[in-house]
Every structure is written in structure tokens, then in C-alpha cells.
Amino acid sequence: MEEAQGKRIIEAILFVLSQPVALKRLQEVLEALDAATIRRLIQTLNDEYLTSGRAFCIQEVAGGYQLVTHQQLAPWIRRTLQTHKPDAVSTAALETLAIIAYRQPITKAEIEAIRGVDVTASLETLVERRFVRAAGRKDSPGRPFLYGTTTEFLRHFGLKSIEALPPMAQPAIPEPDESAVAAPAD
Amino acid sequence: MRYDVDTDVYEGPLPLLVELSKQRLIDVFLIKLVDLTQQYLLRIKAAGVDINTLSEPLPLLGTLLALKARGLLPEPPRIAEDDEVPISLEELERRLKEYEQFKTVAQLLSELHALQHQHFTRPATELSPEEPQTAASDVPCEVSLTDLMGAFSKVLSKVTAPVYEVREEPWTVEMKVQELRVLLAVKRQLNFLELFTIEQSPLELVVTFLALLELMRQRVARAIQERPFAEIVIASLEQGKES
Numbered sequence: 001m002e003e004a005q006g007k008r009i010i011e012a013i014l015f016v017l018s019q020p021v022a023l024k025r026l027q028e029v030l031e032a033l034d035a036a037t038i039r040r041l042i043q044t045l046n047d048e049y050l051t052s053g054r055a056f057c058i059q060e061v062a063g064g065y066q067l068v069t070h071q072q073l074a075p076w077i078r079r080t081l082q083t084h085k086p087d088a089v090s091t092a093a094l095e096t097l098a099i100i101a102y103r104q105p106i107t108k109a110e111i112e113a114i115r116g117v118d119v120t121a122s123l124e125t126l127v128e129r130r131f132v133r134a135a136g137r138k139d140s141p142g143r144p145f146l147y148g149t150t151t152e153f154l155r156h157f158g159l160k161s162i163e164a165l166p167p168m169a170q171p172a173i174p175e176p177d178e179s180a181v182a183a184p185a186d
Numbered sequence: 187m188r189y190d191v192d193t194d195v196y197e198g199p200l201p202l203l204v205e206l207s208k209q210r211l212i213d214v215f216l217i218k219l220v221d222l223t224q225q226y227l228l229r230i231k232a233a234g235v236d237i238n239t240l241s242e243p244l245p246l247l248g249t250l251l252a253l254k255a256r257g258l259l260p261e262p263p264r265i266a267e268d269d270e271v272p273i274s275l276e277e278l279e280r281r282l283k284e285y286e287q288f289k290t291v292a293q294l295l296s297e298l299h300a301l302q303h304q305h306f307t308r309p310a311t312e313l314s315p316e317e318p319q320t321a322a323s324d325v326p327c328e329v330s331l332t333d334l335m336g337a338f339s340k341v342l343s344k345v346t347a348p349v350y351e352v353r354e355e356p357w358t359v360e361m362k363v364q365e366l367r368v369l370l371a372v373k374r375q376l377n378f379l380e381l382f383t384i385e386q387s388p389l390e391l392v393v394t395f396l397a398l399l400e401l402m403r404q405r406v407a408r409a410i411q412e413r414p415f416a417e418i419v420i421a422s423l424e425q426g427k428e429s
Contacts, residue, residue: 015308018307018308018309019307059305061302066307067307067308068305068306068307069305069306069307070305071301071304071305073306074303074304074305074306077306081306088296088299089295089296089299090241090242091242091292091296092241092242092245094292094293094295094296095288095289095292097292097295098288098289098291098292098295099288101291101295102288102291114281114284114285114288115285115288116285117245117249118245128403128404155302156299156302156303157295157298157299157302158298158301158302158305159298165291166291166294168287168291
């Protein structure tokens with residue numbers, strides 16, 4: 001298959017699907033191209049979008065690629081959709097979420113030991129918003145649930161994978177503009 | 187969000203007060219919960235309804251209340267073995283540091299969340315039948331929580347039924363949620379005011395309102411207005427969710 005054609009197909013797939021598309025899935029469709037080529041083509045697409053000043057770019061998130069609009073355009077999109085700010089997550093829920101994200105799999109009691117308060121409510125919120133789920137049970141008395149994060153979490157927090165979480169010791173925020181543009185790690 | 191309190195014996199952030207009370211470094215009986223409650227209510231009135239900020243002090247205030255309540259009870263005879271091992275200062279420091287780190291990361295996550303929500307994808311076509319794209323002018327607008335609460339306080343102000351002593355809970359939120367679900371499944375949508383009649387007791391009204399909020403939170407129902415100042419309509423979002 002010609003690479004130019006492959007590039008167009010990738011673009012078409014990402015245009016149609018609103019969910020992140022895994023590299024594996026793209027490979028299944030584009031049988032003739034290998035993973036490295038597909039990644040390179042996505043990078044090329046992104047470069048083209050950037051240089052021609054398009055309204056969107058391809059973002060690598062939650063183990064896949066998705067076509068998203070540029071963040072500078074957010075105010076206009078919001079106005080069009082008549083939506084306000086995204087549902088904010090409360091500080092309490094975020095703290096619980098952070099502990100789960102970095103310490104997963106973890107039980108409720110272990111989270112509570114760190115936060116020093118009952119986390120029933122915030123845990124419920126997080127499960128309801130599908131940011132975390134019970135991922136198993138611990139082999140200890142009572143066989144308590146072990147909680148872990150979901151791909152939904154990665155998607156909503158713009159993370160490629162759980163490894164892409166900012167490091168614990170000296171956390172730093174990635175540059176907003178760079179994180180918007182997919183830069184697949186080879 | 188820093189939440190400070192001001193009492194006779196203590197002035198400063200609420201979390202510290204709770205911690206000191208837990209460690210019995212402050213006698214919780216010297217703290218008037220009435221004052222704290224008043225201060226909290228004043229803040230609410232001043233700040234308007236922002237659920238996230240307002241809900242934060244609640245568990246802490248609750249903890250103080252629990253400490254005080256427990257203090258009133260005779261202490262159970264101590265069983266030697268399940269005594270908590272006193273925590274060393276180093277251990278306490280380590281735990282605080284650990285928690286501090288998670289707080290920092292939580293803040294970062296919040297920023298990441300906000301950042302990611304600057305990006306929009308195409309709407310999931312099959313998954314969310316919500317929000318048909320029509321001309322902006324006749325799109326019903328979402329009713330905010332504040333408006334809903336305003337509408338509900340009007341309902342409450344019309345209550346005629348006298349308040350009786352509460353014997354048991356004749357209505358539970360679960361029951362009402364179920365009731366509303368059925369109602370919405372049949373009628374698809376109903377007027378906000380239809381949900382309440384003045385013959386109902388305040389308790390039933392409140393339970394119904396809580397059930398409605400619960401359904402909205404579960405994205406089973408939503409509150410919309412056809413145009414500004416129109417009647418609030420509760421519409422079902424159920425279809426498609428089942429698939």
C-alpha cells in the first residue's frame with residue numbers, strides 16, 4: 001500500500017471514530033503497514049496539521065489516537081455546544097483518585113490510611129464517573145476490593161498510559177501545547 | 187481550598203483543629219459546634235452554591251461532632267492487645283509528607299483534567315443520543331442546580347400540611363427514585379411542578395426533590411427549559427442508555 005493512501009485512511013478512521021483508536025486496531029485495518037510506519041504517518045499528519053494551522057490534531061491518549069480540536073478553540077466550541085465547564089472533580093475525590101492512580105491496586109482501607117478520612121463517598125463518585133473500578137480482591141482477611149484506574153480516567157486526564165502520570169517526587173506539569181500534539185514514543 | 191474557623195480556643199484552618207482534637211491536644215469540649223455551624227452557614231450564604239467548596243468542610247465538622255459525641259459516652263474497657271501503637275514522630279511526619287505529596291499530585295490531576303477538557307472530539311454517535319444539533323435559538327437550555335433549588339423553595343413555601351412528629355420514614359429516596367424512573371419511562375417528560383402537590387408533607391417533598399437530583403446525577407433525567415423563564419421540564423435521558 002502506498003504510504004500516502006495509508007495516511008489518508010488513518011485520517012479517515014480517526015475522523016469517524018470519536019474514541020481513541022489503538023495502534024493495534026489501525027494495524028489490523030491497514031494490514032500492509034507495520035506499527036512503526038503507522039506511527040510515523042500519524043506524526044506526519046500531525047506535522048501537516050500544525051504547519052497548515054488546522055483546527056485539530058491527533059492526540060495520543062488512553063492507549064490510542066484520537067482527533068481532537070485545538071485547545072485555543074475551546075471557547076467557541078463551548079459556545080456552540082452550549083456547554084459550560086466540564087463537571088469538575090472535587091478536591092476530596094481528586095485526592096482519592098491520585099492515591100489510587102499511583103498506588104493501584106489498592107484497597108479502600110489503604111486509601112483511608114493515607115487520607116486519614118473515610119473515602120466511601122469520593123470512591124463512589126469516582127466509580128460512578130468510571131475513573132476507577134474494582135479491579136480484583138486482595139488476598140487478606142475479608143478479601144477487600146482492590147481499586148484501579150480505567151481507560152476512561154486516562155481519556156479524561158489526557159494521559160497516554162498510566163506510566164505517563166507526572167512523577168510523584170517532583171511533579172511537573174507538561175507543557176500544555178506540547179501535550180496537545182501527539183508525539184508517539186518510539 | 188483553605189477553610190478557617192474562629193473559636194474561643196482556636197483560630198486557624200479547620201483540618202488542623204480536627205487533627206489536634208483527634209490527638210487530644212485540644213479539648214473538643216471547649217469548642218462550640220454552634221459557632222462553627224453558624225460560621226459555616228454564613229459562608230454558604232455569602233458564597234452561593236458551589237457544591238465542591240461547600241462540601242469540603244462537612245466531613246471535618248462531622249468528625250468534630252463524632253469526637254464530641256464519643257467523648258460523652260463512657261469509655262469502653264480497654265483491651266490491651268488492640269491498643270493502637272503510639273505513632274512515633276518520624277512516622278507521623280512520614281505520613282504527613284506522603285499525604286502532602288498526594289495533595290500536590292491531586293492538584294496536578296485537576297489541571298490535567300481541565301486541560302484535557304479544552305479538547306473536543308466528535309460526539310460519540312451511537313453512545314450519546316443526547317443533544318441533537320438544532321439551531322441554537324430553540325435548543326432547550328440546561329437548568330442549573332441553583333435554579334432548581336430556587337424552584338423547589340417556592341414549592342416548599344406553599345406547603346400547607348402541618349409538620350407532624352416523625353415516626354418512621356414513610357418515603358425513602360430509593361423509593362422515590364424508583365417511582366420517578368417509572369413515571370419518566372412512561373411519560374418521557376413532565377413538568378417540574380407536577381412532581382409536587384401541596385398536600386404532600388414537607389418531608390415527602392424533600393425526598394422527592396432529592397430523588398430528582400439523584401436521577402439527574404445518574405444522568406437518567408435532566409432538567410431543561412424551552413426558553414428563559416419557561417416552566418422547568420424534567421426529561422428522560424433513559425433511551426439508548428440501556429443498550
